[in-house]
Each structure stands twice: as structure tokens, then as C-alpha cells.
Amino acid sequence: MKTSFIKYFFRQALTNISDNRTAHLLGVGTIAIAFLIFNSFILAYVNINHWADEMGKSLTMTIYFKGQPQEIEVEELKSELINIQGVTINKFVSKEEAIRSLAKELGDKEGFLKGLNENPLPASLEIVFLKADREDPLPYNIKKRLEKMDIVDEVHYSEEWAGKIEAIMGAIKLIGSVLGGLLFLATLFIITNTIKLTVFARENEIEILRLVGATNVFIKAPFLIEGSIQGLLGGLLALIMLLAGYVTVMIRADFKIGFASLDIVFISPHIAVFLLLMSMIIGLLGSSIALGRFFKA
Amino acid sequence: MVFGMIKLFNVYKNFGPKNPAIVDLSLNIEKGEFVFITGPSGAGKTTLLKIIFCSERPTSGNALVNGININRIKEKQLAFLRRKIGVVFQDFKLLPNRTVFNNVSLCLEISGVQYPIIRKKVHQTLRQLGLSKKERYYPPQLSGGEQQRVAIARAIINNPSILLADEPTGNLDPEITIEIMALLEEIHQRGTTVLVATHSQELLKDTEKKIVTLNKGRIVK
Ligand SMILES: Nc1ncnc2c1ncn2[C@@H]1O[C@H](COP(=O)(O)OP(=O)(O)OP(=O)(O)O)[C@@H](O)[C@H]1O
Ligand SMILES: [Mg+2]
DSSP: OOHHHHHHHHHHHHHHHHHTHHHHHHHHHHHHHHHHHHHHHHHHHHHHHHHHHHHHSSEEEEEEESSSOOHHHHHHHHHHHHTSTTEEEEEEEOHHHHHHHHHHHHGGGGGGGGGOSSOOOOOEEEEEETTOOTTOOHHHHHHHHHHTSSSEEEEEEHHHHHHHHHHHHHHHHHHHHHHHHHHHHHHHHHHHHHHHHHHHHTHHHHHHHHHTTOOHHHHHHHHHHHHHHHHHHHHHHHHHHHHHHHHHHHHHOOTTTTTTOOOOOOOOHHHHHHHHHHHHHHHHHHHHHHHHHHHHO | OOTTOEEEEEEEEESSTTOEEEEEEEEEEOTTOEEEEEOSTTSSHHHHHHHHTTSSOOSEEEEEETTEEGGGOOHHHHHHHHHTEEEEOTTOOOOTTSOHHHHHHHHHHTTTOOHHHHHHHHHHHHHHTTOGGGTTOOGGGSOHHHHHHHHHHHHHTTOOSEEEEESTTTTOOHHHHHHHHHHHHHHHHTTOEEEEEOOOHHHHTTOOSEEEEEETTEEOO
């Protein structure tokens, strides 16, 4: 296409936007909020997926003991476990060690622990399955076997968490798709209506352009660009708001307490570009719908 | 394509069942002719030009314009045909929110002409029509005669093969009328087919050009 056309199209699209700026401003704001809601779901999904990946790398199993186990009992268990292929012993944590490390984590809130008569934390043994994959029945079999032992209270392993996380991810996916669909329609509606306003305001101009021999493509292109710009601006604004929200949360909160050190990641540049592209495509779609109705007449 | 040629065969145009605007009209205009279309108000002059320009479709009958059958023309072909036909509309059809310059440059922009060439051509044409000083004005700031000249400038900027002018002197005083007619004559001399619709008998008094007289949609002379 000739460069003079492209220049004309963009100049015309920008003129349209500035002539219709109130509608555009409102439109971009509303679209941004719609995208923000959708993007938040994407961000939640991305993070939970990230956590699940982290956990899946090596499977850690924690064996909690009843009361204070005898050293010999622990050593016996250790030597039994070490003979199983793919299992390594990470560490044994006694009741005292457990309470000490909790006190350290609490820092100046250590006082909470002073009121306790008795150490509530169990002793535990942490073992790692090196090349664990989700299909492997070994961790589950070992868990069952260990739980039958008298000295063992409970056995937890990260795979169980992964299962729960997968269920949460499924729910987020479902809600996100339904909500995404609704927001998609709402966004499309907003863009279609904004562009329709511009098209109606330019009815006279469109007629004259036709009379002097402008092709339909030439007449439509500026409106399509106008819609795409509106979608893109809405998408961009939503991403900026999401980033601002992310940064604020990262500064305010320390996620290392309680939940085993989970870092929150932002959506990757790839996904960000994808989201922007999608917002632009919705803009393009909305404006072509607006034009379609007009050009039929 | 046969540039500049217009042929109509038994063309009818009805706006509703009891409202015939053109009745059984056949007409043959050769390339490079200068023809006046005349007749009283409501005779069908504007409608005839609209059919040639494809902004109205005949109810029945056929027409060839530049060798193209207008009953079977496609969207893109229509756009290209219109670029070869300059039209001075009875109501000018200028864009009120664009400057004189931009109203005229529009016709070149749609063909993708590069800006330096557009600027040169528009300046030249506006100068020819005595509008150089009004370049940055908007149509509502101009007199009727000035608006008419802008409309003419827009119609001729593309060097069309056919020029249709609907009452091009309708709003002008006798002096400018003579100027405009001289201008149309000049365009005609370049080889352009020119059709001028007018109800002014004054304009036709001493002319040696072909005159087609319409009445109630029929050719009477
Ligand atoms: N769009 C339309 N809808 C209905 N009737 C129309 C339409 N356009 C023209 N007519 C009718 O067709 C007839 C011819 O109109 P036209 O405009 O061609 O006349 P004209 O010769 O150009 O008149 P004038 O000298 O006043 O411009 C008129 O009776 C008019 O009412
Ligand atoms: Mg008329």
C-alpha cells in the first residue's frame, strides 16, 4: 500500500478521535476496567501455575512424628528409606529445632510463644524424591506404609498440594473464561458504539468521499484504525494499572511468613504482548461491526 | 474504456409509481463534446446527471459511461469511474469542516498521490479559479460564488474525461458567469467531455453548442 494512504489513514483516525474525544475517553476507561478484571485472572492463573511448577521440580515429603521419637527409631527409619531408589534424606527437625526456627521467623513477635506451656510443634523428617513425576505411585505407597507406623503421626507431600492447586487452577480457568467472554462482549459493544458515533458524525463526509471516487477500503480504513487504537489504549491502560497494583502489593506485603516462601510473578512479556494484541483485535472487530451496519444501507 | 463517451438507451427513472423523473431517454454524447442540458425546474436535469454519475440507478434501460455498463458496475470499478468524472453539484457538496485546500486535495488523496504533487496541483488549480487567497478558509466563510468555484476546482483537479456541471453559474453575477463559462470552455478544449445542466436561457442565447432540452423527463428538443 502506498505510504501516502497510510499517512492519510492515521491522520484521519487521529482527527476522528480528537473530534470525538469525550466518547473515546469514556470508552478507553471502561475498556481498561474490563481488561483489568480479565488480566487479573490471567495474573492469578500465571502465578498459581508458577507455584505448581516450582513444587513439581522435586517432590518433598514430610513425615511428622508423634511426640518426641527416639534417636534410634529415627535412624532406623532413615536407613530404611535411604535404601529406596530415588529417595534422599533431607533433614531431621526435632521439636526443639522446630520451635527455634519458628521463633526466628516470628522475630519481634516471638512473645507469642512465651504463653505456651508445651511445645506444640511436631518433630519431622523431610525426604526428597529426586525424579518424581505425577504418575509415579512410589510416593503414595511410601506414604501409606509410613502412616501405619506407630511413631508416625502424619505424612504430607507436595504432590497433594499440586493436586489442590490444579483444582484451583481449573476453577480460575473456568471463571476466567466465562467472565472473559462477557467482558469481551461488553468491550466489543463499547467500541462498536463509539465508532458508530464517529461514523454518524461523518455521514456527510462519507457520502462525498464516495461521490469523488474513494474506494470502500479507503473510507473504512480510518475508522478501523480508530477502533484499534481505542482497543489498544484500553488494553495498555489496563496493563499499566495491573502493573501498578502488582508493584504496590509487592512493596506492602511480605509473603515469606506462613506460606512457604512463594514469590509472586508478573505476567511475562509474551502474555502482555498477546493481551495488547487481543485488545487491538477487539477494537478492529468492534469498528468493523460498526461499519458493517452503516455500509449495508 | 472509451473515455469521455456517454450513451443512454431508453432510460427510465421513477421515484415512486407516480413520480417519473426520466422517461424513455436515449442520448449519445461523443468524446470531447460540449452539451447543455436545459429545461424547467423539475424537468429531470439533475437526475440525468446522477444516472451518468451512477449515484442513481436507472429503473430500466441501459447506459454506457466511458464504455462501462453502469447497470453491471462493481464497487471498485465505480470508484475508479468516478475519479474520471468531475462533478460540480448543484448544492456544491463541500465539506464544511475542511479548508478549501483540503476540500480540493481530497480528490487526489483518494488516489494515493504524493503530498508534494498534491500541493502543487491544488495551488495551481486554486490560482486558476482565483481562490489563492482563500486556501485556508472554510466553505461557510465563503460567498456562494466562491463556494461554486471551489466545487469546480475539486471537479477538475483530477483531469477528468467527463465534467458534469449542475447549474454552475446559478449563484454568480454576470461577470463571473462569463469567467466560469470561459473556464468550462478551456477544460473542454483540453478534450474533456462537458455536460452543463442549466435552466438559464441567458446562458444559451448565442451558443453554438449542442442543447438537449428536457421537459417532464423527456427530451423535447
Ligand atoms: N430523491 C428523489 N426522491 C423523489 N423524487 C425525486 C428525487 N430526486 C428527484 N426527484 C423528482 O424528480 C423530478 C426531477 O428532479 P430533478 O432534480 O432531476 O430536476 P431538475 O431538472 O434538476 O430541477 P432543478 O432545475 O430545479 O434543479 C422532480 O419532480 C423531483 O421531485
Ligand atoms: Mg437540478
